[in-house]
Amino acid sequence: MQFFKQAFIPPFHIKEVINQCYEIGLRALPLITLTGFIIGIVFTKQSRPALESFGATSWLPSLMGIAILKALGPLVTALICAGKVGSGIGAELGSMRVTEQIDAMEVSAINPFKYLVVTRVMATSITIPILSFYCIIVGLLGSYVNVRAEEATSFLTFFKNAFSTLQFLDLSTSVVKALVYGFTIGIVGSYKGFYATQGTRGVGKAANQAVVMAMFLIFVEEVIIVQIANWIRYY
């Protein structure tokens, strides 16, 4: 609640939000590139035999489009960011708390919650949807590399087929998912770090709990959002 109260009252610390977006994006980008690409290759390779047995390998790009855009892209990005970014935020703010840096802000008449928590939550909420779509593109590229190795499908045909069965609802569900995951990672990491106690032990605990709790919440949110999307689709 405090986040929503603080987020809409000036000053907005836009510069710090941009700085955090850059930090978060840069921190997670190499791992997301690697993971997204490998997922694309492996998932395509494993799906091919099953589709072959039905003589439906031409459906491979569509299957990959659905799997990566609707489920794998946002989920994999969120799990990587929960580990990489969430733990980083938890540890950073936790160490600032135990070394009195947060108190130092407060006594300098700077609102530490607004400067540290609000900016980070905003940054994760902006960056993780962007990273999710980057992961989707990289995943589909990985998938295309595997498809191209097996058959002479052009780049354009692959992507045309990959997106042919997708609807606006699929795209908007992925955006909402990524947004919710980003918010979750930011708020959990910040909360655990900002209220860390017990010295250096507390810092480790904050980083660890930030990851575990964010991952748990992400899975719960995945189930809920998919249920809501299906409900919208059928009714």
Added chain:
Amino acid sequence: MMENQKTTKIINRDIPVITIKDLYKSFEDLDVLKGVNLTVYKGENVVVLGKSGSGKSVLIKIIIGLLKPDSGEVMVLGQEVDKLSEKELNALRLRIGFSFQSSALYDSMNIRQNLEFPLTMNKKNLTKQEIENEVVEVLDAVGLENKMNDMPADLSGGQRKRIGIARTLILRPEIMLYDEPTAGLDPITCFEINRLINQVQKQYNTSAIIITHDLTCAKETGDRIAMFVEGKFTRIGDFKEVFDSTDEHVKGFYDYNFIK
């Protein structure tokens, strides 16, 4: 350094800047402050002397509004801290400098950014040149003008303390609160910090509360000493008045520090 600057100490005993009356504070079952009374006058350095873990830091954290008292009254610059709104409290905090025991420098920022940060966040109308001038001035005041682009991790304990003091000075405080300024430092660095505290008092005409268990620091920097024993002040006066006593706690403290 600032030796060339103003070097006279002006204490005005008609103007109290901090008044504490019957202050109580507990943490769960532990009573930390048990009826504290103290007045600090304009331009005066008051040293709060007591054992580690006795609750001295709690006292200054209440003064700056980081902790809330259970009961009692804390008046700072004519305002009752506990009754202020967040906006009023922040306005008051701009008039108080707080030097942390751990220095509490921002690890992710270099020294220049550490000093600029409180200024840019609180005084939006300053130009880049004005900010630069302020940074140079306070760094010169603490004698570390050549460390501007270093990271806090590259500094020694004494240098970190001095930068911590510089960071508070940049907002031109009227009151300084020092939490264990010489803790963990070698005697020569302690001497430099003591000298810096006195110079800050003279150059910026600040009043101060200095929390310490270091008797040399108390003797060097304190206009008055307040002996803090078991949650309250048992003796308040100048160094001679306080230590001219047969009180077991006071005597023990003196004997230990001066290895009698």
